[in-house]
Structures are given as structure tokens and as C-alpha cells.
Amino acid sequence: MPTYARADIAFERGEGAFLFATDGRRYLDFAAGIAVNSLGHCHPHLVETLAGQARMLWHVSNLYRIPDQERLAERLVANSFADTVFFSNSGVEAWEGGVKLIRKYHSAAGTPRRWRVITVSGSFHGRTLAAIAAAKTPKLVDGFGPMVDGFDQVAFGNLNELRAAITDETAAIHVEPIQGEGGIRPHDLDYLRALREICDEFGLLLYFDEIQTGYGRTGKLFAHEWAGITPDVMCVAKGIGGGFPLGAFLATERAAQGMGLGSHGTTYGGNPLAMAVGNAVLDVMLEPGFLDRVTTVGGYLRHRLDAVVDRHPAIYELVRGVGLMLGLKARVPAGELIAGFRAEGLLTVPAADNVIRILPPLIIGEAEVDAAVAIIDRVSAAVAVASADGDTVDA
């Protein structure tokens, strides 16, 4: 179905931060499959693990014990706020599992009247009926009505509006710590801390969507760690499998109290192939120094992008984001700049608010940053000249 505006490029091979197209061209991949290829392409440890597991056992159902699933869950619990984990195949499935858990919690806790979830405008949680109803973005919901009920939306960053939206039917507050599709819009850390306090005050669950922000992207395993608070529920995906389709939702024992036998399920989620890769990703990410290097190289990239904005004030407004989750907000159509970067061999991702998302694999070094910035500079200079000549930049 023609649901994507695809660039006319086909890749046949990847290595680290580079992709190689069928026409022989090499691209520096600062899109990483939209924050998925967290360890770059064909990381040797992932390739070895996947190939080894493929010779042993691909799939058994969740009717049996899956030792690697138990191990990955234990490792996630040991490295997060959570006590319990459910594995899915994708982000939105994990997300919706979290919403189900919230409703079930209040049902089990004797407050079944509480079932509505407060969300924030500009958010993105995936493409199922419930996820589009939560985000309410016109492009996502148009023609797909009537909407799933149960989501109340408030303005980004507005605590007064949020407090006013709480009723005796409110079950939870739900945000992405940094909006991804919404244009790399970070919530203030104080805002996130206030959400924790409000949830405690009103008996609500705090649910974070860390599908894009999680798994080392911001220099912490999970972005909420920067705020020094913990949620009750969290969904992750994208970087968790390094390119293998995998997601998970995590919760405290208390929040998950309703999720008893038979309350949820999946055919593929957490199967041996996925779990082998999931453990291999963590092997690398939990190595001492890995996350610190994300912060260091992210700081260097940020510094170099700030200088790009200074050099091309007519083209860019600002840089925002944390770690290796950065956004360049453009003053000219971002799509034109992204196409220009691509023509010069650099891949980036568009987002709302005319933002160019810079989401490189977490394994890059300064050399890749320098190469990317050189392309961005070159294209920006050409666009600046074209605008000065009166060529249409918004064609």
C-alpha cells in the first residue's frame, strides 16, 4: 500500500554507522532505522549471537519456559525501577500493553472507575487505534474514527492544565520524556519530577513511553533517570533489539498487580531468537563506559551542531535534545535539507515542528560526527546561497 513516501534508494549491506546501497554508494547513517540500530549495522556480537541461535532454536510459544527470556527480564529488572517485564514484537504493542496494565491495576485495586489516561499534545505512541487516540495528531487519526475513548490530552509542558484535567476517572499520566516524532522536544526535568508528585498525590500511575528515548539513546539506559525519578510503568522498543523486532513493557510489582494468569499474551513476543539478540544488545550496552561514551560523543555532536546553527542562522533556529537524540530545528523546509544531506551521503530523519532528527548509532566516534557535520555544513551553505539568489527553497 502506498503509505510511505520512500526515497529511491535500496540498501544491501550495513557496517557500523555506514550503509551501502545497491548502486555502490556509501551512506553515513544518522537515522539508525529511526533509533533502532542502537549498536550500528551488523555488530559482530549481535551477528554471532543471532547466527548461533538460528542454528539452535528459533521459536517456541510462551506455553513453555524460555530461559533467555527469563534472563533478559532479570537483567532489565536489575537495571531499572521495574520488578516485572512483558515482551512484545513492536513498540506499539508494548505501549498498548502498558495501557492495559494501567486499567487492570485500577480494576484490581478496587478503583475501576479510574480508567482514563492523560497524554500530552505532540506525542507519538504508535499506530494502533488506541495509540492514535492517545496522540490525537490529525494526520494519524483522519478517517479512522470513531476514536478509542479514554485519553485526555493537555498542552506540552503545562502543569496547570494537567492538574485541571485530573478527574475521579483519571488512572494515569503518560508522556515521552523527550518527544521524538513530535520534534525532539524534551520535557523539563522539573516537569517530569512534578508528574511523579502529582501521580503520588492523586493515586495515579506514571507511565513513560521510552520507546525512542530508552536504551542508551540519551546517555542513560532510560531517559527518566536524568530526572532522578521512576515511573510505575514504562514501554521500550526500537533500540532494545538493535534491529530485531522487539519491545517490552515494564512495571513495578504494585502497578502490575492485576496482570495475573491469562490477562495478556502474545504468540511471538519474547521468543528464543528475539531474546538471544535482546541479551546480546544488553551485553554491549551494560559494558562499563558504554553509556558514558554516548554522553561524551553526544556532547561533541551537540557542540558541533550548535556551531552549525551559528554559521547558518538563516537556515537553522536551534539544536535541542540529549545525548545522541538531537534535533535541528530548521527555518527552511526540513525536508529539503534532509534530501540534500541524503544526496551527499548522510541519512537523517524528519520530525514534526520542522525538525531534522539526528539519531546516529550509539557506537559512533568523533570521526563520524566530523564527517556528518561536514556534509551538513556543505548542504546548508548551498541552500543559503540558493535562498539568497531567490531560488525557491520551499519548492
Ligand SMILES: *Cc1c(COP(=O)(O)O)cnc(C)c1O
Ligand atoms: C516508534 C515509537 C512508537 C511505536 O513503535 P512501533 O515499533 O513503530 O510500533 C511508540 N512510541 C514512541 C515514542 C516511538 O518513538
